[in-house]
Amino acid sequence: MTFKALDLKHLKIGILGLGYVGLPLAVELGKRFPTLGYDLNRARVAQLRQGYDSSLEVEPEDLQQASQLSYADAPEALTGCDVYVVTVPTPINAHRQPDLRPLQSASLLLGKVIQPGCVVVFESTVYPGATEEVCIPIIEEHSGLKYNQDFYAGYSPERINPGDKEHRLTTIKKVTSGSTPEVARFVDALYGSVITAGTHLASSICVAEAAKVIENTQRDLNIALINELALIFNRLGIDTQEVLEAAGTKWNFLPFRPGLVGGHCIGVDPYYLTHKAQEIGYHPEVILAGRRLNDSMGAYVAGQVIKLMSRRHLLNATTRVLVLGLTFKENCPDLRNTRVVDIVAELEDYRIQCDVHDPWPSAAEAEHEYGIRLIEQPAAAHYDAVILAVAHRQFVELGAERIRAFGKPDAVLYDVKAVLPREAVDARL
Template sequence: MNKVAIIGLGYVGLPLAVEFGKILDTVGFDINRKRIDELKNGNDFTKEVNKNELVESEKLTFTYDTADIADATVYIITVPTPIDSHNNPDLTPLIKASEMIGKLLSKNDIVIYESTVFPGCTEEVCVPILELNSGLKFNIDFFCGYSPERINPGDKEHRLPSIKKVTSGSTVEIANKVDDLYKKIITAGTFKASSIKVAEAAKVIENSQRDLNIAFVNELAMIFDRVGIDTHEVLEAAGTKWNFLPFKPGLVGGHCIGVDPYYLTYKAESLGYNPQVILAGRRINDNMGMYVANKVIKLMSNKGNPISKSRILVLGITFKENCPDIRNSRVIDVIDELTDFGATIEVYDPEADKEEVKHEYKIELTETLNGTYNAIILAVGHNQFKNIDLKNLTDEKSVIYDVKAYLEPSTITARL
């Protein structure tokens, strides 16, 4: 393997490029020229890779020019695979990347996909595009593999090398080659799946399982709220049993958990099966933002707070704590619902990129906290929020609602 090209340098592609760049000639490609320029200067806005790690990856170069990856022998595609407004898979980035790589393919090249897809997508959607644009024959002139990404944004403990990697290939020989390739950088080891479809399916059920477990505790939270008991106290008590799973209620967003189940249900429905449990979990989780907003409104009303033109502070807009990733953040559901009630919303998030938030959600992040708020919602548990003195921002009528069970119970009005 003479040269590896990583297509897409986001949360998944960049760590991959850095690790391969330590041992193999590697080119990181992205269509975003600004992103390439920043990386060349040692800056990663995702905060997944620091400047020293970029320097240590001595065999890694960055480019937005396809001519620089034309001589690669292995292409690894890590572009986003989102959903559209109807919750159907949006394969546009994947299709465009496949068209681009198809035009560059040479005999015996290997194309490996890491993007989340439904079972069968690589061979049914991507391979025909590669064949059409290359003029080459699949499994004769070129080959494919699939190795699902398992990147956990913001997690400094579980990083790419320390997370076991599932691999697969379009033939037995290629499966071995793909597995051997990843073994060079994955210290935790690899698991070679029996087929590409099995590897694709493994990825979507990993996050579908987590989605369902969170949906279960979200439903418990709504039930226990009516009972009048604290959900987290119940979970703590139940957690004393050795096989109880430690999931907590919350807003389910991001590029994986809130998206992947729809790839599985899309495939199921295309085969004539109507999935019930998976979609039930999705409905619960998709409605949690509205539930949180309405709960806050009730608490404010009970304390005699005005609703219309009230001043509400939302702490955090990223999809999870201690990372700048705002993709598919469900905090926006809380904000939109409160705005519909006529409240004035201020959003504070030192982790998020101000311009990206403005572009994606049409929200101007506030940079200073002052005055008295009618309500404060802790939506994301960033470490920086530990230093905020909420007493200076509230009075006796203010509501403090903790979505993440992050704050001391004695300092808040209620928590999810």
């Protein structure tokens, strides 16, 4: 059976996963099409029904404008959709290997509700080939339907940047693809109906998967280079930020900065690509070297702070350090794969007590995910060192003097993000 193009005027769409990726997409589609947003987190669904998004990615007025969007936490509610879009997480496990369980669970669910003629579009970041090698066979097994005969697939990688109010879903060009040329054109038209920035139709699902995974691998490697330069310049007694500012006067110098590399994409996606490379017998040298270097930066920062405290004779049984910021980036509540935890873990290995303050994330989530109890307000003149780990606007507005006030008179102030004046801090990355 050849694909019979679905009528864009009479579609019902189901979104699996209402996180940072799924919710903005569900909202935009829900402005034009009957759309069902499904998430297995009942509290999340209840919250959205009340018109509030705790991720702060979608404003209440935007939720209201999605007049055709409804929510469900029961999987059977997905029955009867024409198009399904999968936006579940694709994390890595403790061994830095792809954890495909959320994707496999979503595929199993789809196998139970999908009907002949449906199109399934995956947005979750994966290695090239994963959609058709992992997901499609699960759907076939549990539905009894035949791929590219009874149902079809597409892949359109997400490009969400949490906390970014300028680059939004509709203003970022969307890569699209499909399992047949006809399906590809349909998927492209569907996204084109809501993406004002336009679309780029890839020749295959595998090409679209590869395009996504190298976007963040490239950024990871660029940051790794700058992090390595920072390690070198620190030994030379040269300020890295001053070097970058000078080099940045050349028109084609890329403006990357050193730092902790976490989050749901940059610190994770390269491992999906290296996993596939090793599976086919190629050992990636450069990508893994960059990952190792970036993963070591939290311990490096902690080590620098310990050295500074040691020189001031601040290390003892009561030494206490304040870490400002826990999220993986500034001005958003996203805690996924934050590498600030590496700083805390390294300090605690030295039996140094750490307090972490961050006004953005859920305190319950911080404790659940990392065992870290956030403090509501740091005490004045209480700490032997203060580490500005995340450049939230609240911290930047405090300024160096008031941040220093959290520390004792001879406390160390370390600026990971280099947002405070150089002369106001003891060291910065």
